[in-house]
Amino acid sequence: MSLEKLKETVAKVFHEVDVVIGYKQGFDPLHATPCFITMPEQVDQLIWNPLCVQNLTSYLPFLKKKVGIVVKGCDSRTIIQYMQEGLIKRDNIVIVGLPCTGIISVKKVLHEIDNQPVESITFRDGSNVVVKTVKGQKILSLSDVCPDKCSTCQYPTPLIYDHLIGEPIKSDKPPESVYEDIREFEKKPLKERLEYWEKEFDRCIRCYACRNACPMCICQDSCIAETRDPHWMSQKLSITEKFMFHMIHAVHLAGRCVECGECERVCPMGIPVNKLKKKINLEMKELFGYEPGVNLEDKPPMYTFNVEERKIEEHKL
Amino acid sequence: MSVIAAKELRIIGFLCNWCSYGGADTAGVSRFKQPTDLRIIRVPCSGRVDPLFVVKALLNGADGVLVSGCHPRDCHYSDGNFYARRRLEMLKRLLPFIGIDERRFHYTWISASEGARWQQVITDFTKQIHKLGPLSTKTEVMVES
Numbered sequence: 001m002s003l004e005k006l007k008e009t010v011a012k013v014f015h016e017v018d019v020v021i022g023y024k025q026g027f028d029p030l031h032a033t034p035c036f037i038t039m040p041e042q043v044d045q046l047i048w049n050p051l052c053v054q055n056l057t058s059y060l061p062f063l064k065k066k067v068g069i070v071v072k073g074c075d076s077r078t079i080i081q082y083m084q085e086g087l088i089k090r091d092n093i094v095i096v097g098l099p100c101t102g103i104i105s106v107k108k109v110l111h112e113i114d115n116q117p118v119e120s121i122t123f124r125d126g127s128n129v130v131v132k133t134v135k136g137q138k139i140l141s142l143s144d145v146c147p148d149k150c151s152t153c154q155y156p157t158p159l160i161y162d163h164l165i166g167e168p169i170k171s172d173k174p175p176e177s178v179y180e181d182i183r184e185f186e187k188k189p190l191k192e193r194l195e196y197w198e199k200e201f202d203r204c205i206r207c208y209a210c211r212n213a214c215p216m217c218i219c220q221d222s223c224i225a226e227t228r229d230p231h232w233m234s235q236k237l238s239i240t241e242k243f244m245f246h247m248i249h250a251v252h253l254a255g256r257c258v259e260c261g262e263c264e265r266v267c268p269m270g271i272p273v274n275k276l277k278k279k280i281n282l283e284m285k286e287l288f289g290y291e292p293g294v295n296l297e298d299k300p301p302m303y304t305f306n307v308e309e310r311k312i313e314e315h316k317l
Numbered sequence: 318m319s320v321i322a323a324k325e326l327r328i329i330g331f332l333c334n335w336c337s338y339g340g341a342d343t344a345g346v347s348r349f350k351q352p353t354d355l356r357i358i359r360v361p362c363s364g365r366v367d368p369l370f371v372v373k374a375l376l377n378g379a380d381g382v383l384v385s386g387c388h389p390r391d392c393h394y395s396d397g398n399f400y401a402r403r404r405l406e407m408l409k410r411l412l413p414f415i416g417i418d419e420r421r422f423h424y425t426w427i428s429a430s431e432g433a434r435w436q437q438v439i440t441d442f443t444k445q446i447h448k449l450g451p452l453s454t455k456t457e458v459m460v461e462s
Contacts, residue, residue: 186414194416198455232373240376240456247372247415254368254407276414283410287403302407305399307390312406315423317441 002166003048009163011043013068013094020068023052030118050103055260058215061087072100076158077258077293078215097161099169105147149261152177179282203269204242210263216256250276255284255301258293287311326380328354333363335393337385339429349436352443364397368408378458381446384424
């Protein structure tokens with residue numbers, strides 16, 4: 001039902017813009033893929049279900065056209081963050097918002113079905129996924145195979161939109177649950193934390209997928225991880241360089257990360273890269289009461305300052 | 318890891334040209350006794366100090382990093398140290414999360430006339446790093462060959 005309404009709205013929006021970005025079925029029943037609609041007949045390719053995992057807003061700063069875009073609640077934060085940083089103009093985009101009840105993690109589903117090829121996938125009454133493979137069918141609970149961000153989602157309804165498909169929904173997750181994993185991790189002893197990250201980053205193959213998928217990594221090809229001048233990192237395959245790369249990613253996203261979880265989704269090695277950024281976000285909230293991508297009027301904390309910082313005290317030796 | 322002799326540890330200091338570097342100079346001219354573990358890098362302003370400088374130093378063999386600039390409101394470029402304060406505070410809170418003791422990193426404000434204060438800060442900071450010992454991570458030490 002909401003798919004019909006989505007198609008209807010996109011068909012209408014299509015006349016105002018040069019391209020509409022939405023989701024279409026990918027190479028197999030388990031994958032959705034971004035779809036660039038430039039011709040009216042393409043509207044029928046659109047899909048909307050928990051397979052629509054990508055954050056499509058990543059394209060926006062690079063498109064010099066008028067764009068219509070389909071966003072979920074979490075993706076809408078990226079748009080607000082872009083606007084706070086002056087990376088896109090509101091007049092150049094038409095936002096089609098979709099209230100979202102949760103998406104799936106392809107990795108988790110594949111793990112549940114032993115990486116068998118998927119023949120068909122259906123979603124039943126918003127809480128179950130029925131996956132059919134050559135080995136038979138398996139019924140999975142949506143809450144078991146959702147990405148971590150969905151289990152603590154605070155913004156199921158887009159925070160900014162021109163057209164909303166369906167009724168807005170409110171989050172039923174407690175706000176303090178968002179950073180629970182971070183607080184839990186901080187209880188570990190210092191040495192264990194260092195060992196944890198050394199073990200995790202050791203797996204990194206430096207494919208830079210996390211950076212390429214990150215909507216806030218707008219430097220892209222000019223990334224300091226790859227420049228020779230200044231030579232921040234060498235090509236050496238050592239833990240030093242890997243650790244440094246992830247620190248670059250985290251520090252450059254300080255007070256900017258909208259926690260869309262794209263970095264973790266695309267990581268082929270399953271490294272919890274979003275954790276570092278969440279930790280910084282937690283501190284930003286505590287220090288400056290700032291949450292990225294929520295209020296249009298806010299200014300990212302690293303872009304500004306107060307002469308008297310209320311929360312920052314001088315450190316004593 | 319640190320230099321083999323292990324008597325001295327590696328401490329990197331990023332000092333702003335206008336205040337803290339002058340402060341260290343004042344301490345030197347006044348012949349105040351100072352520990353010798355510190356390697357000073359002069360930067361135009363504490364706002365020039367990318368938090369990643371500190372991370373890079375710690376991951377590549379430094380045992381401690383000190384950043385010092387002009388007192389707030391005294392910046393030569395009027396607001397460089399205000400930005401620095403936010404960035405460095407962010408880093409100070411991030412370091413323990415990746416398993417590096419936050420005491421290995423310190424940022425402070427020292428003016429060009431405060432030679433005595435410079436002596437105090439660098440002595441205390443060096444003492445603190447010696448108490449913590451060499452930083453041992455699996456990351457490689459950049460050794461000058």
